[in-house]
Amino acid sequence: MQEREIKVMKKILATxxxxxxxxxxxxxxxxxxxxxxxxxxxxxxxSLLENTAKNYDSNLAVIEGDIETTLDAKRIANAxxxxxxxxxxxxGGDCHLESGWIKSALEEIDLDGIDILxxxxxxxxxxxxxxxxxxxxxxxLISTTEGEDKPLKYPLAFQNxxxxxxxxxxxxxxxxxxxxxxxxxxxxVNPKMKIIELxxxxxxxxxxxxxxxxxxKLS
Ligand SMILES: Nc1nc2c(ncn2[C@@H]2O[C@H](COP(=O)(O)OP(=O)(O)OP(=O)(O)O)[C@@H](O)[C@H]2O)c(=O)[nH]1
Ligand SMILES: [Mg+2]
Numbered sequence: 001m002q003e004r005e006i007k008v009m010k011k012i013l014a015t016x017x018x019x020x021x022x023x024x025x026x027x028x029x030x031x032x033x034x035x036x037x038x039x040x041x042x043x044x045x046x047s048l049l050e051n052t053a054k055n056y057d058s059n060l061a062v063i064e065g066d067i068e069t070t071l072d073a074k075r076i077a078n079a080x081x082x083x084x085x086x087x088x089x090x091x092g093g094d095c096h097l098e099s100g101w102i103k104s105a106l107e108e109i110d111l112d113g114i115d116i117l118x119x120x121x122x123x124x125x126x127x128x129x130x131x132x133x134x135x136x137x138x139x140x141l142i143s144t145t146e147g148e149d150k151p152l153k154y155p156l157a158f159q160n161x162x163x164x165x166x167x168x169x170x171x172x173x174x175x176x177x178x179x180x181x182x183x184x185x186x187x188x189v190n191p192k193m194k195i196i197e198l199x200x201x202x203x204x205x206x207x208x209x210x211x212x213x214x215x216x217k218l219s
Pocket of ligand 2: 045046047072120
């Protein structure tokens with residue numbers, strides 16, 4: 001029984017990875033930078049995208065992942081970004097997105113003229129990291145309220161990302177966070193990680209985020 005389950009899981013992952021490789025190539029060919037945002041619930045993914053939509057001059061689109069509601073897609077659309085919501089609730093409530101679902105969503109989105117496609121993965125620091133959605137960059141967010149230890153306790157999302165955004169830096173005066181310790185822990189898990197610190201609320205550090213986007217846009 002156990003062997004059978006393992007075989008099924010391996011097959012699902014293999015199908016996902018094959019589609020992910022295809023997506024990565026298709027988006028590159030179209031000149032669209034493709035970024036997958038992952039984090040715990042509430043770390044600030046949607047807030048970062050809202051700020052980006054308002055203050056970064058580029059043609060942007062997002063595929064939103066949530067188990068239920070279209071709240072995030074509406075927030076981002078209100079901020080001026082093309083947005084498309086995937087809900088997993090009606091199909092079993094998966095806590096991650098898969099590359100096949102992104103491919104289906106892309107059949108509904110006109111990417112002509114789009115410079116950057118974001119995926120806001122479902123708020124969860126574990127499952128999304130297990131499924132490659134074919135992005136050019138996996139980016140993990142961690143907020144200052146989450147504590148220094150999270151990269152050590154949930155390493156996969158940090159190992160499978162090349163950029164870590166530390167969010168909500170405006171809250172630092174009210175917290176006991178040792179930010180150097182947090183950064184050391186991130187580097188312990190992934191020595192090559194690029195770290196960007198910012199506050200979507202005050203705008204502090206957003207220039208570093210926008211520079212990252214500028215430096216990696218494909219067209
Ligand atoms: N003070 C402060 N609050 C922030 C910042 N960024 C986000 N928040 C708040 O944190 C809460 C969660 O932010 P969201 O952007 O919805 O987080 P999320 O990661 O998209 O959440 P899920 O999609 O549910 O996983 C909201 O109340 C935001 O206003 C920030 O830079 N500073
Ligand atoms: Mg969100």
